[in-house]
Amino acid sequence: MTHPEQPFSGHTPPPAPAQFAAPSPVPAPAPNPAPNPFAAPSHVAAPYGPPAPFAPAAPAPAHVPVPTFDDGPRWPGDDGGVDVPAPAPAPVRQRRAGLPLGWVVLLVVVALVAGATGGVVSSRVFDDGRLAEAGLPVTVSTGAGDRAPESVAGIAAVVLPSVVSIEVVGPNGTSTGSGFVLRQDGYVLTNHHVVADATAAGATTVVLFGDGTEEPATIVGQTADYDIAVLKVERTGLVPLALGDSDLAVVGDPVIAVGAPLGLEGTVTTGIVSALNRPVSAGGADTDTAFINAIQTDAAINPGNSGGPLVNASGEVIGVNSAIAQPPGSFSGSSGSIGLGFAIPSNQARRTAEQLIETGAATYPIIGVLLDQRYAGEGVQVAADAQGGTAPVTPRGPADNAGIRSGDVILAIDGRPVTDPDELIVAIRAKTPGDTVVLRVRTGDDERDVRVVLDESSGS
Known part of the structure; x- marks a missing residue:
């Protein structure tokens, strides 16, 4: 079915500027996966210094499993063990000449004093579990609960x-x-x-x-x-997130993305609003195309972040993370974040969610024209001919009623220039059926402003 405003395929359209941050299937971990590439290698240090003179030869080392101690993530069953040589037993040194009696007495006294002191420290440590009384310095942490509410930690906690x-x-x-x-x-x-x-x-x-x-x-x-x-x-008493006004966002505003990239739940990344009104047509050859008048951000967004919130410095949701750009030639899921993520503005998400809850379906606004994807001049052009049985201008539709005809060129919407069909489509879909937009239209050499009242598509 061909939707109004959908560019007709006079030729194969260029690749979409962004692809979905669609999650890839997550297979169950193998029982014995490969060692963690992020873990630091474990090393067993050799004994320092040469052996004592006349030391007997050490026996041949036995091989025993020694676990590594790293902070890297592990798959279940990965104990990190490696077989490394056990350290050789300490060499036996020759007995030294005896000490004078006075030194022996002094050493005994010192040992007794040290032993008594150790007993006091041990008593203080183990009687009440505190180290402060042993004279050790103590650092008192403020704790995460003392973070400022407007800090990243404070916002993330909420x-x-x-x-x-x-x-x-x-x-x-x-x-x-x-x-x-x-x-x-x-x-x-x-x-x-x-x-x-x-x-x-x-x-x-x-x-x-x-x-x-x-x-x-x-x-x-x-x-x-x-x-x-x-x-x-089927649960009540949940704490909802507040939906903010995405129209108030400006380029440079700090933002926080929260979600489960690559299945890692509760991941928080930060960035700024990189651009507004970014036209994104996201989807694949075998999926429906979504047209998003997106908020662009450089906060790290990866597959699995899809559907999570993009919040502002007040903790309000201003976007729903939806798509990521990928370098030319890469296939979906083949690369990580490159700082080009796109979110559906919260005002659009709110209107659509309300419709889905109330009716189970959502509609979008249209002006009732087909756009020529082959046109390469200034603005975007209304198709000159019918495509797939659909007229270039829908009879008695919004554009027809406003006097727009096939072959006309639309230069701007509400004063914002448009140079690509997707720009016009997402700008219209960011509105609500019944809204009025002003289109700058050129017919031949004549330019004029046209007021168009947006109609409503059928639900989907």
Whole structure:
């Protein structure tokens, strides 16, 4: 089906500027995986200094397993053990000449004093469990609870309990993504592509909360057009995140992304708003295309972050992390974050989520034209001919009523120049049906401003 404003395929359209940060299936870990590449190698130091003179030869070393001690992540069953030679027993030194009696008496006295002192220290340590009385300095930590509310740590402490991980088990395997609590009565917001397989026969969807508990979830509604989905779990008393006003965001604002990249729950990354109104058409050859008037950020976003919140310095959600850009020639999931992530503005997410909760479907605004993807001049051009049985300008549609005709060139919307069909599409879809936009239109050599009242598409 061809949607109005959808560029018709006079030729194969160029690749989408960004690809979904879609989660890849996460296989179960192998019982004996390869050693962790991030772990620091373990070394056994050789004894220092040469052996004593006339020391007997040490016996041949025995091989025993010695565990490594590193801070790297491990798969279950990876004990980190390696076989290394056991250190040779200490060499036997020749007995020295005896000390004078006076030295022996002095050493005995010192040993007795040291022993008595050690007894006092030991008593103080073990009687009440405190080291302070032994004269050792003590550092008093302020603790995470004393972080300023506006700090990253303070914001993360508030946001993390309301961020969830989502796991979908379907016929194609297991995939994971992120989401966040939308309402206290069990509604959760995420991306459509995170739960795209959840409607398949036999598929199951589970929401994992920050406290380690989990609940089965059902799909309330989803739309590929905006890449938004709403889930429902049978739990009340949840703490929702506040949806902020994304229209107030400006380039340079600090932001925090929270989610489960690559299945690592509760991950927090920081950055800024890198750009606004970035036209992103995200999807694949075998999936529906979402047109997003996106917030761009350099906060690290990877597959698995999809559906998680992008919050501002007040802890308010201003975006739903949805897509990432990838270098030309790379395939989906082949690279990590390159600092080009895209989020659905919260104002758009709010409108779409309300529709999904109320009706189970969502609509989007249209002007009722087909755009020519082959046009390479200034602005974007309305198709000159019908495509697939669809007229270039929908009869009695918004554009037709405003006097726009096939072959006209649209130069700007609400004063913002457009140079690519996707720019016009996402700018229109960021509005609401019934809104009025001003289009700068050129017919031949004549330019004029045209007021167009946006119509509503059918639900999806």
